[in-house]
Amino acid sequence: MLDPVILLPAAINGLTMGAVYALVALGLTLIYGVLHIINFAHGSLLMVGLYGAFFLHRFGVDPYLALLVMVPALFALGYVLQWSVIGRASHGSDQNVLLVTLGASIVIENLALYFFSADTQTIDTPYAIAMVDIGVALVSLPRLIALGASLALAAILWLLIARTDLGRAIRAVAKERQGARLMGIDVDHIFAMSFGIGTACLGAAACLLLPMFYVSPHIGHVFVLVAFTVVVLGGMGSFSGALIGGLLIGVTESLCGLLLGESLGQIGIFLIFIATLLFRPSGLFGSRLS
Template sequence: MLGGLLVPAVINGLALGAIYALTALGLTLIYGVLHIINFAHGSLLMLALYAALFLYTLGGVDPYVAILVLMPAFFAAGYVLQRLVIQPAWHGRDENVLLVTLGLAIVIDNLALWLWTSTTRSIDSRYAFEVVDLGVAFIPIAKLVGFFGALAFGALLWALMTFTDLGKAIRAVAREREGARLVGVRVEHIYAMTFGIGTAMVAAAACLLLPTFYVTPQVGYAFVLVAFTTVVLGGMGSFPGALFAGLLLGVVEALCGLYLGESLGQIGIFVVFILMVLFRPTGLFGARA
């Protein structure tokens, strides 16, 4: 009977799904404001995973503490990337942005491959084997932290967008770019800020993910597809949609892994993506364009 495995699988799926959601929040924010698809999003996640890994193995910094360092660092990196690399290649054509971020992904992934080889690495932190009894299943503490941490960062992002002047400016640019410019919003600055915030979310996701996951240079590619699926499923630019879709996809992957075998786990996600794009391209929560 698979019932005994089902509940833990769903819980594990939710834990991974929360990370998917957090990654996708960054992507959907960038899409919602800049209307560009950042293909390098997964590669930046991979880079953040390596950063957290090396901070732990070389500096002894706990991944959860590393959030404090990596979020500002990745925010700055995102800001600079948007300003110096992505914006100048735009030339008013959205395909160019897709291609330039693809170029970034190729560069980052292969630099990582060159520097750190394709060896799979993970950290064995002290809480890796500590579990909590939830009554229906045992779950590693790190997964629980990841789950609630991801939700907390999601809430933080929401608060930033809702209550601050920066959030207001970002929403204004997303809604009406030229109008925002006319009332004194520096649109190019807001674009870069948005890209930076989205990249910072990736850093947070990486730090929460690392204790229960592994890192290889290829991990970004796997994640970028999942993040796109999450964004499309939730409706391009929708926050609650990305959250819900992320959790759903985590469960889908866990269940496909359970019933079809580990290697086919991600197939479920691609199939969801294809069906979604073909039959409801606006997503579950998106408005008709």
């Protein structure tokens, strides 16, 4: 059963799926990892992005071109959501954030169910089934693009946080909210900006996902716990950690699916999640939690 001829393609396949997980998790790293906003609506917001790209495709816009629309659109949605709902309703308590984002995700998801019905939808693109031969295995083109995009996105986010004034302000707010406010930083604005940037990442992830995945109101469920797993596994707030964590999770799922059967593939993810939380809550690359 452990024949490399089967294992290697499965691992590579998992790696490309992992890139998709990393794409979804990168936004959460900023929201949950840096600012500790436990965003349960992350999956539903991805779903919004997917439906956006899906309807744009109906009007003849290529999903990769839709990036130009969906990224700013989801940024705006995230900014407004954090500024007007989550920030105000949470009264600064972690548990309230948990509940508010849960409530928001229930509303968003079921609005989609109400308007778009539960049917899963897919789009047809000429390159959806295009394969690239990388020597040891055939890899689908959209997945390869997703892999490249996740690397690029991680780099962009890192630059944003490490090198820009906005990034400096975000880090200041994450470390010491009151101190940041005293230094003249508009904390509510920075929170909303971070949330917006995190959701904008989902806009990008949605456009890159659409050619190889399906859309349904409940698609967020597939990703939300996986995204938390990736963030916790990679280490809170570490973009490279999220990237590596995502790839690792993808490979784990693929190999578990191969060894235990398709339906048990996801169980590997959740067991890793539980084990990480229990034994190494600071993640693989994070600094130790105080």
